[in-house]
Amino acid sequence: xxxxxxxxxxxxxxxxxxxxxxxxxxxxxxxxxxxxxxxxxxxxxxxxxxxxxxxxxxxxxxxxxxxxxxxxxxxxxxxxxxxxxxxxxxxxxxxxxxxxxxxxxxxxxxxxxxxxxxxxxxxxxxxxxxxxxxxxxxxxxxxxxxxxxxxxxxxxxxxxxxxxxxxxxxxxxxxxxxxxxxxxxxxxxxxxxxxxxxxxxxxxxxxxxxxxxxxxxxxxxxxxxxxxxxxxxxxxxxxxxxxxxxxxxxxxxxxxxxx
Numbered sequence: 502x503x504x505x506x507x508x509x510x511x512x513x514x515x516x517x518x519x520x521x522x523x524x525x526x527x528x529x530x531x532x533x534x535x536x537x538x539x540x541x542x543x544x545x546x547x548x549x550x551x552x553x554x555x556x557x558x559x560x561x562x563x564x565x566x567x568x569x570x571x572x573x574x575x576x577x578x579x580x581x582x583x584x585x586x587x588x589x590x591x592x593x594x595x596x597x598x599x600x601x602x603x604x605x606x607x608x609x610x611x612x613x614x615x616x617x618x619x620x621x622x623x624x625x626x627x628x629x630x631x632x633x634x635x636x637x638x639x640x641x642x643x644x645x646x647x648x649x650x651x652x653x654x655x656x657x658x659x660x661x662x663x664x665x666x667x668x669x670x671x672x673x674x675x676x677x678x679x680x681x682x683x684x685x686x687x688x689x690x691x692x693x694x695x696x697x698x699x700x701x702x703x704x705x706x707x708x709x710x711x712x713x714x715x716x717x718x719x720x721x722x723x724x725x726x727x728x729x730x731x732x733x734x735x736x737x738x739x740x741x742x743x744x745x746x747x748x749x750x751x752x753x754x755x756x757x758x759x760x
Contacts, residue, residue, distance in 0.1 A: 532571035534661035559731035572638035588710035609704035634665035642706035
């Protein structure tokens with residue numbers, strides 16, 4: 502009798518737990534123009550928008566995704582209006598207030614400049630005395646931040662990467678930082694011919710991109726654990742690799758029609 506009662510309690514607990522998980526809707530927010538990772542002009546809102554939602558889906562969690570200017574979305578997530586935002590690189594200051602997921606993607610950033618003005622990413626002298634662009638709310642590589650703090654670099658911070666590319670083409674900035682594929686796509690999307698710009702031979706930075714959840718969220722650790730389990734399941738099944746490869750294939754096909 503006692504064993505039957507215990508089993509009944511166990512079944513009831515599992516049922517209630519599944520009901521709670523299914524009822525939990527994860528409120529996501531991200532910014533626009535971070536091609537190919539997040540963009541309202543790309544299928545599924547960008548590659549990492551798709552990865553994030555698929556990872557939560559693996560754990561039976563529904564999601565909503567809203568678009569806000571980068572800095573605004575970050576601040577609203579910090580205040581609890583959203584449950585999570587992405588993609589962000591690791592920052593010591595940010596780690597105090599946010600939990601970081603396992604890596605969503607490993608990327609390399611290059612220096613994009615006008616043709617004939619190739620800048621050496623490994624040389625402080627080559628970088629110094631210039632004006633560069635990086636969107637508002639984005640964390641620049643440590644060596645670049647140090648040059649800004651020393652007054653050796655001037656930073657402009659518009660809302661998105663497209664504005665940075667425009668400032669470069671107009672001659673108002675000397676360079677901007679972006680992944681190789683993303684930088685080329687943004688410039689070509691503005692009508693710039695490939696021979697009008699160049700990028701550094703070596704990346705200036707290698708980093709991992711993450712989903713972040715504010716530590717003040719009541720179920721922050723549980724939600725992060727669920728997300729990481731879902732992301733791990735995508736990797737284990739091979740779906741992550743297929744998804745990324747298929748996405749870049751789609752992007753290559755769409756490039757001529759992208760705004």
